[in-house]
Amino acid sequence: MAFSDIARTPRTPMSPMMSKVLPYVSDKTSSRHLGRSLDMGHAKAYYNPANKSVYNRYSVGDWGQSNNSHFNLSSKERSYGERLRADAWRAIQETDSRTRNRQNEVTKRLGERVTDIAFWKSELNTEINQMATEIENLKEYRRVLEKALGDTANPLHVAEECLMHREKRRGIDLVNDDVEKSLIKEVQLIKHCQGKMKRVLDKAMAQLKVNRAAQHALEVDCKDKHHAQHLDDRMQQLRNSSAGIGYFPSIENVDNTITIPESWARYTHENVIRSQKERAASEKLRGEIDSCMRSCANEMWSIFNAVNNNFNMRIHDTSDARNKLQAHLQRTMQEIFDMERNIHLLRKAIQDKENPMKVAQTRLDERTRRIHVEVCHDPVMKTLKHEVNDIRESIAILKKSLRESELSLARLMKTKAVLENDIGVKENSLKLDSQLCMGMRKGFPMDPKVGPIFQMPTC
Numbered sequence: 001m002a003f004s005d006i007a008r009t010p011r012t013p014m015s016p017m018m019s020k021v022l023p024y025v026s027d028k029t030s031s032r033h034l035g036r037s038l039d040m041g042h043a044k045a046y047y048n049p050a051n052k053s054v055y056n057r058y059s060v061g062d063w064g065q066s067n068n069s070h071f072n073l074s075s076k077e078r079s080y081g082e083r084l085r086a087d088a089w090r091a092i093q094e095t096d097s098r099t100r101n102r103q104n105e106v107t108k109r110l111g112e113r114v115t116d117i118a119f120w121k122s123e124l125n126t127e128i129n130q131m132a133t134e135i136e137n138l139k140e141y142r143r144v145l146e147k148a149l150g151d152t153a154n155p156l157h158v159a160e161e162c163l164m165h166r167e168k169r170r171g172i173d174l175v176n177d178d179v180e181k182s183l184i185k186e187v188q189l190i191k192h193c194q195g196k197m198k199r200v201l202d203k204a205m206a207q208l209k210v211n212r213a214a215q216h217a218l219e220v221d222c223k224d225k226h227h228a229q230h231l232d233d234r235m236q237q238l239r240n241s242s243a244g245i246g247y248f249p250s251i252e253n254v255d256n257t258i259t260i261p262e263s264w265a266r267y268t269h270e271n272v273i274r275s276q277k278e279r280a281a282s283e284k285l286r287g288e289i290d291s292c293m294r295s296c297a298n299e300m301w302s303i304f305n306a307v308n309n310n311f312n313m314r315i316h317d318t319s320d321a322r323n324k325l326q327a328h329l330q331r332t333m334q335e336i337f338d339m340e341r342n343i344h345l346l347r348k349a350i351q352d353k354e355n356p357m358k359v360a361q362t363r364l365d366e367r368t369r370r371i372h373v374e375v376c377h378d379p380v381m382k383t384l385k386h387e388v389n390d391i392r393e394s395i396a397i398l399k400k401s402l403r404e405s406e407l408s409l410a411r412l413m414k415t416k417a418v419l420e421n422d423i424g425v426k427e428n429s430l431k432l433d434s435q436l437c438m439g440m441r442k443g444f445p446m447d448p449k450v451g452p453i454f455q456m457p458t459c
Helices: 016-021 030-034 060-151 153-166 178-236 261-352 354-367 379-441
Strands: 044-048 053-057
Touching (some): 060 153, 153 178, 153 379, 354 379
Antiparallel strands (some): 044 053
């Protein structure tokens, strides 16, 4: 049989790992594979008389020794091959078991990782929902606080209007009374409450920003957790028969991690703790808003009622003074009427004395015309003189009384004018206080529980 006709076993290509395990035979000399140096003999020169040439030939012993060498080489290589096949089978089983165990361990750890991610994701979602609720509650409190702050503008305007109206008082009624003092105190208190509300409102705005920042950090972390959970869950479901698997050379050398499990859990835990801390601060701020609104409402209602009470007392005092002035005016006017009638009577009395004076003086004058001895200073003469003097004294008394009555009438008229002017001042003050001021202030509810700045949200 020709050498080319020998059936050759196809050579199985070896992997790089198998090529490292199996030896490669490059030296075909049997003596090197037998592990010892064999003397295969030396070829000797023989003369061939047929063709008259010299040839190199081995001896029969060399031939037999060569065959034995090949036999021994074959047995050794077969034995080595058998051992190698056994070692290879054990290596296959061991590597297959190790690969399966390692893959199962990775799958298990992926499941644990997915569980951990799901736990923290649940914590994040719970905190996100609670923070969202807290943000809505704080926004509602801020809205109510803004409305309450706006509602304080009307009472402040009313108090300032009352002060401006009371500047229109006249004369003696321009007094720094309890009403004016309480109105000034009310304006100061409302402005103080407005300042306090504005400061709390600024704190609420800042807290809302911090809450949204904490919520954003939670949402970003939750989004990353969702992505990682989806990816690791898909990797956990990945099998050797799954589609989409492939070789990625040197991927095991790529390390793009930035955290370790401890820092990974601590990052999420810190986000949750930060959110809880800000949520607690937000709840505390809502309590502060509630307390601020209630205290401001109580203070404003207290000063509002105090001002109204002072107004009512002032209106009562002014009305009482006006009524007394009107009573005095009535008596003064009656006295003026009586005085005018008295003056009329005095004048008439003085006028009535003229004829008796004329009669007496005429008698005296006629008796002066007596002659001689008849010109006697008789009792008649004396009586006439006394009569003239009495009438003259009576007229003087009446005129003096008339002058005094006229002066008294003038003073009474002046007093009447003063009383009328003072009554006008009191009427003006009553109009300002009872109609203009109290007319505006009666438009507000007196019960704090129905006041607009007292309404609170129910969460």
